[in-house]
Amino acid sequence: MKETRLRAINVLAGSDIFRTASLLLYATLLFHVVLLIYARHLTLSKTGMLAAVLLTALLMLAFVRHFWLRTAILLDEKFLLCEVIIATFAIAILSTQKSMPALPMPWLIAIAGVFPLVLRSNIAMVLIAALALIGHRINVHLGVTVGDWLPELFATICIGWLALLLAKTLNINRMALSQARTNERRFNAIARVTRHIFIITDADYQIKFANPALQEVIGYDQEEIIRDGLRAVLHPDEAEEHKKKLRYLRDTPHSTIFSRHRTQHKDGHWVWLETRGYNMLHDSAINGLVFSLEDITLRKDVELKLQEETSLLRAVLDLNPSMIYAKDRDGRFTISNQVFQKHFGYSSEDELRGKTVYDICLKMANANDEFSPQEIADEIQQQDLQVMQTGMPLQDMEMPGFWHSDMHLWFHTSKYPLRDAKGETIGILGVTRDITQRKTTEMQIEYQAMHDMLTDLPNRRYLVKTLGTAIEVSRQRQSSLTMLFCDLDFFKSVNDTHGHDFGDKCLIEISKRVVSALPATDFVARFGGNEFVILTNSSLAEASVKANAIMQAVSKQLIFESIAVKIQTSIGIAQLSPDHQVPADLIRDADAAMYQAKERGRNRIEIYDAALQSKSDKHARMDVALRFALERNELSVAYQPKVSLADGSVKGFELLLRWNSPEYGMISPNEFIPIAETSGMVVPIGMWAMEQACQQLATWQASYPAMGDITVAVNVSMRQLLHTSFFTQVRDILNNSGVIPHTIELELTETSAMANPLQTIENLSLLKKLGLRLALDDFGTGYSSLAYLQKLPIDILKIDKAFVHGLDTRQSDREIIRLVMALAQTLNLQTIAEGVETTGHIHELKKLGCNLGQGFLFSPPLSAEEAETLICSSHQFPLV
Numbered sequence: 001m002k003e004t005r006l007r008a009i010n011v012l013a014g015s016d017i018f019r020t021a022s023l024l025l026y027a028t029l030l031f032h033v034v035l036l037i038y039a040r041h042l043t044l045s046k047t048g049m050l051a052a053v054l055l056t057a058l059l060m061l062a063f064v065r066h067f068w069l070r071t072a073i074l075l076d077e078k079f080l081l082c083e084v085i086i087a088t089f090a091i092a093i094l095s096t097q098k099s100m101p102a103l104p105m106p107w108l109i110a111i112a113g114v115f116p117l118v119l120r121s122n123i124a125m126v127l128i129a130a131l132a133l134i135g136h137r138i139n140v141h142l143g144v145t146v147g148d149w150l151p152e153l154f155a156t157i158c159i160g161w162l163a164l165l166l167a168k169t170l171n172i173n174r175m176a177l178s179q180a181r182t183n184e185r186r187f188n189a190i191a192r193v194t195r196h197i198f199i200i201t202d203a204d205y206q207i208k209f210a211n212p213a214l215q216e217v218i219g220y221d222q223e224e225i226i227r228d229g230l231r232a233v234l235h236p237d238e239a240e241e242h243k244k245k246l247r248y249l250r251d252t253p254h255s256t257i258f259s260r261h262r263t264q265h266k267d268g269h270w271v272w273l274e275t276r277g278y279n280m281l282h283d284s285a286i287n288g289l290v291f292s293l294e295d296i297t298l299r300k301d302v303e304l305k306l307q308e309e310t311s312l313l314r315a316v317l318d319l320n321p322s323m324i325y326a327k328d329r330d331g332r333f334t335i336s337n338q339v340f341q342k343h344f345g346y347s348s349e350d351e352l353r354g355k356t357v358y359d360i361c362l363k364m365a366n367a368n369d370e371f372s373p374q375e376i377a378d379e380i381q382q383q384d385l386q387v388m389q390t391g392m393p394l395q396d397m398e399m400p401g402f403w404h405s406d407m408h409l410w411f412h413t414s415k416y417p418l419r420d421a422k423g424e425t426i427g428i429l430g431v432t433r434d435i436t437q438r439k440t441t442e443m444q445i446e447y448q449a450m451h452d453m454l455t456d457l458p459n460r461r462y463l464v465k466t467l468g469t470a471i472e473v474s475r476q477r478q479s480s481l482t483m484l485f486c487d488l489d490f491f492k493s494v495n496d497t498h499g500h501d502f503g504d505k506c507l508i509e510i511s512k513r514v515v516s517a518l519p520a521t522d523f524v525a526r527f528g529g530n531e532f533v534i535l536t537n538s539s540l541a542e543a544s545v546k547a548n549a550i551m552q553a554v555s556k557q558l559i560f561e562s563i564a565v566k567i568q569t570s571i572g573i574a575q576l577s578p579d580h581q582v583p584a585d586l587i588r589d590a591d592a593a594m595y596q597a598k599e600r601g602r603n604r605i606e607i608y609d610a611a612l613q614s615k616s617d618k619h620a621r622m623d624v625a626l627r628f629a630l631e632r633n634e635l636s637v638a639y640q641p642k643v644s645l646a647d648g649s650v651k652g653f654e655l656l657l658r659w660n661s662p663e664y665g666m667i668s669p670n671e672f673i674p675i676a677e678t679s680g681m682v683v684p685i686g687m688w689a690m691e692q693a694c695q696q697l698a699t700w701q702a703s704y705p706a707m708g709d710i711t712v713a714v715n716v717s718m719r720q721l722l723h724t725s726f727f728t729q730v731r732d733i734l735n736n737s738g739v740i741p742h743t744i745e746l747e748l749t750e751t752s753a754m755a756n757p758l759q760t761i762e763n764l765s766l767l768k769k770l771g772l773r774l775a776l777d778d779f780g781t782g783y784s785s786l787a788y789l790q791k792l793p794i795d796i797l798k799i800d801k802a803f804v805h806g807l808d809t810r811q812s813d814r815e816i817i818r819l820v821m822a823l824a825q826t827l828n829l830q831t832i833a834e835g836v837e838t839t840g841h842i843h844e845l846k847k848l849g850c851n852l853g854q855g856f857l858f859s860p861p862l863s864a865e866e867a868e869t870l871i872c873s874s875h876q877f878p879l880v
């Protein structure tokens, strides 16, 4: 590499010349003095000797200064002034020595030519003037004429002046040189240390200068480059373009170029270079093309990687099914993916960029929208602001579409703050996903969880939830809240007779009837199997009216697949009171009232009162106790005679159950049978009673063959009759006991028989085939359809005691009994009156043609032994 010559050049400074000049000055002066002393036998005065000594000393000083102390104090300005004074003094003394031929001026001129080399110009000027003056004074003193000393004076000033100029010039040159050296060093240091390549080429692209970075970047060392020139192999993709730029640079004075291209490294791999070129052919100092090249391979890699990542990100954004968008601090869209653009009717990201949510809302606005574009935009903007102000994301917001066109859609939105490198929020990133399908499924699941599949009515869970809210609202507003609890009567028989599917159809139809019997504001739920609960803000009186409407609607005949059924319902009503602590309390009370309705014969309405509650609690406890009554032998039977009203003879007995509970004492069947009925215990208990009756009667029949057809009647509940195995169990008991079948009577209440008459007819017919006698109990209390009554295979009508009691007092009761008698006669049925307590009753009943009587007038229920005594004695009760 060509080195600049600056380093070889060493420009002298004024001080360098001064050191040599002052040495020569003192040396020649002293030599001159010595020469004169020897040549002219000059004798120096004492002051002359002193001057000579001073000169010698100055010579020594100059000597030292020249060879050793080059920059020391000896060049200090004050020191130099002392020196010049001493030198001037010595010259003046010597020139005034006797017989000294020499004139002082050449020496003073010499001093004037030497010292300005190192003195500041103003001091040097003073010195020159002083020397000129001293020269003048000495010449005047020596008697030299003006014509002789004036040129000397002039010479002194000129020489001094020239010395001054010389010193100045030398100093300037020296400073320039020093600056040039410094610059060169700096340039070399930068050129060496930089990763940028600096090249200067001539017009033929031959390298005149290159820094070491070139080798680092493209692998060729300096020698190779100097020897062979730079053999740059350009990548074919950019070669032509780059060469074109190079040619332009060379051919266009003062031009610059910028080029990115690849060059092959010595080892074969490609290096990306960013080249900047400047045509400096016009500059005589450079006379070339100056290039700065930067290895941008890494940057290019990063750029490529960034490009790849950007296109990957783009693909991820566009392929993502969510709407993704970013907004800047001013709420302007910066980024958006295709799903977002498409949803809002934009064809590209560019079209959307810079728009705000207000623009979008205006674009999407529709006449049918519930909210104005401004309201919608404000809402969205509010969320964005919250994210930006708090720096906290807003996550998992689920909301329906804002616009009429997408209100059926559901969206899941999350908004995240976007931060710059300093962590300051500069915008938001939003991700919105269409979750309609999931939401629909969720809503379906929720609907299913809250609704009954069969009837589509709200289910128990929904009821409990609604009830909680309704209670709160009712208490806040101090409005009434009433619950109607409906339970279909003997619905099991419908299922058992016609199948579950048929039962389902009935339930669906009944649910519709209940709903349409009520105003839309009332809440109807299917509480359980055949239970419906209604919540209403009506008062108790209004609720009763509604309950009646429900009963009527439900009890209308149902016909499916030409099968007709009539279903009735029992309804309990309870009103919210301060005593109700939790929703379940109100349900409990309405339920208790409903059970009361069941107990009181079904197909009726009962309103809850506080007494019912304690009764209901007692019932619940009794229910539990009753479940163990059979196995603990707490049940017993009694026999109440049935007496012929013709002759007072005993024609049979009604078997009555007794429960001797250790906890509650002796309990009448009127109290515990309804409980057993509700719990289902009536089935095993009834069967046990049946067994007792058959066994006892069989025993008596065996012991007293003469007793004839004395019967034992057993009460059968509808639940028993509907039980699937009832028939076979009865048959087995009859067979096992050996009792004469027609001496066993089964008593079924009129109300339960008529609840599902078709089923009753079918079941009773089967029993009839076993030879049993059948009685319709409590006749007159139900609402028998004559059409059904005549089809029932019954033998006996049992007149309810309520009518018998009224015989003496109420004409209507008497009329009813008369009609019953007429009916019985028509249907060829036997009649028996319950509750015969006075002879008047006997008298009237006999008059009306009643066959048998049963009541306390004849006998209370008896033990088996007492009954047996009556049988064996063929006892006859007095009739008057």
Ligand SMILES: Nc1nc2c(ncn2[C@@H]2O[C@H](COP(=O)(O)OP(=O)(O)OP(=O)(O)O)[C@@H](O)[C@H]2O)c(=O)[nH]1
Pocket (backbone or CB within 6 Å): 454, 487, 488, 489, 490, 491, 492, 493, 495, 499, 500, 501, 502, 503, 504, 507, 528, 529, 530, 598, 602, 677, 678
């Ligand atoms: N078809 C049908 N039957 C049901 C459904 N849910 C419950 N049930 C029946 O409804 C009947 C309810 O019987 P219970 O309420 O205990 O007794 P009941 O026969 O109605 O008599 P009472 O209520 O005492 O008057 C049972 O036979 C159940 O099998 C249902 O979804 N479909």
